[in-house]
Amino acid sequence: MKAVIPVAGVGTRLRPHTYTQPKVLLNVAGKPILGHILDKLVENSIKNISLVVGYLGDKIKSYALANYPDVNFNFINQEEPLGLGHAIYTARDEFENEDEILIILGDTIFDFDLSKFLKSKFTTIGVKQVEDPRRFGVVILDGDNFAKKLVEKPSQPESNLAIVGIYLIKNPKLLKESLEEIVKSDIKTKGEYQLTDALQLMVNKGEKITVFEIDGWYDCGKPETLLETNKFLLERNGMKLTKLGKFENVLIIPPVYISPTSKIENSIIGPYTTISDGAEISSSIIRNSIIGDCAKIYNALLDSSIVGTDAVVKGDYKKINIGDSSEIEFY
DSSP states (O other): OEEEEEOOOOOGGGTTGGGTSOGGGSEETTEEHHHHHHHHHHHTTOOEEEEEEOTTHHHHHHHHHHHOTTSEEEEEEOSSOOOHHHHHHHTHHHHTTOSOEEEEOTTEEEOSOHHHHHTOSSEEEEEEEOSOGGGSEEEEEOTTSOEEEEEESOSSOSOOEEEEEEEEESOHHHHHHHHHHHHHTTOOBTTBOOHHHHHHHHHHTTOOEEEEEOSOEEEOSSHHHHHHHHHHHHHHHGGGGOOOOEEEEEEEOSSEEEOTTOEEEEEEEOSSEEEOTTOEEESOEEESOEEOTTOEEESOEEESOEEOTTOEEEOOOOOOOOOTTOOOOOO
């Protein structure tokens, strides 16, 4: 089986981190987002993978080739960010002769039984019931639980089954034809070529599409969701992810991930904190945060924070001698 992973997004909601780093290479629980996805595919013996790259694509290519030497990668460049449908359209020649393909978004981490998902007899879309589906593509089912209608970001949703970004396509040739049709006919939704619209064309042409409900769906597209995903992964793995570097007078409150190449002294780390390679931390308290490669933190109290690669944070502690019935404010 071939997997197609679109990773060309700019990641504007994660700026300033994505000015110099692709969104999919941001660290969460000890490895890049893309690393968690690739590990899942390799665990399920999927080693034929096409990555649709764009923004800072060379960094993605370097990471994939360096860390997954046993995987057969193909890199396709998406010249313009014209939507998810266009990203898959760009890779259409890579999968038209495949019996089936797996499409999985590069900025979302899934925690579910992928092997069971892959056993479906029909084209299958991963979904999750959400309270407000207007931000997502949605699926409306018929009486036999097959998709009869798929709508991208509906203003008045007819269903709360949100499409979460993983697709098993049993008819890649028909998908290619449908993608070519929406691009040739310039069929856009919200100003972009949507994979949802191509899937609707497949339904119109007789393709049976079912859904697979996924509870473990973790978005990494915004700072707050990136931190939530980091927290979940650390909770799931606990101290198994913790590798001790050079410590002196350090209190660790699990779960955390600490790179073995980090240097920490006179600090409290955790819970829910990732410390990346080469980071240096001194006299600080850090919790519910992600600290990037080679970042330096001194005399700081950080909570719910993301510190980028090579960034420097210097705090300041106060010493006071204050009497009764007094009030002091620090700015």
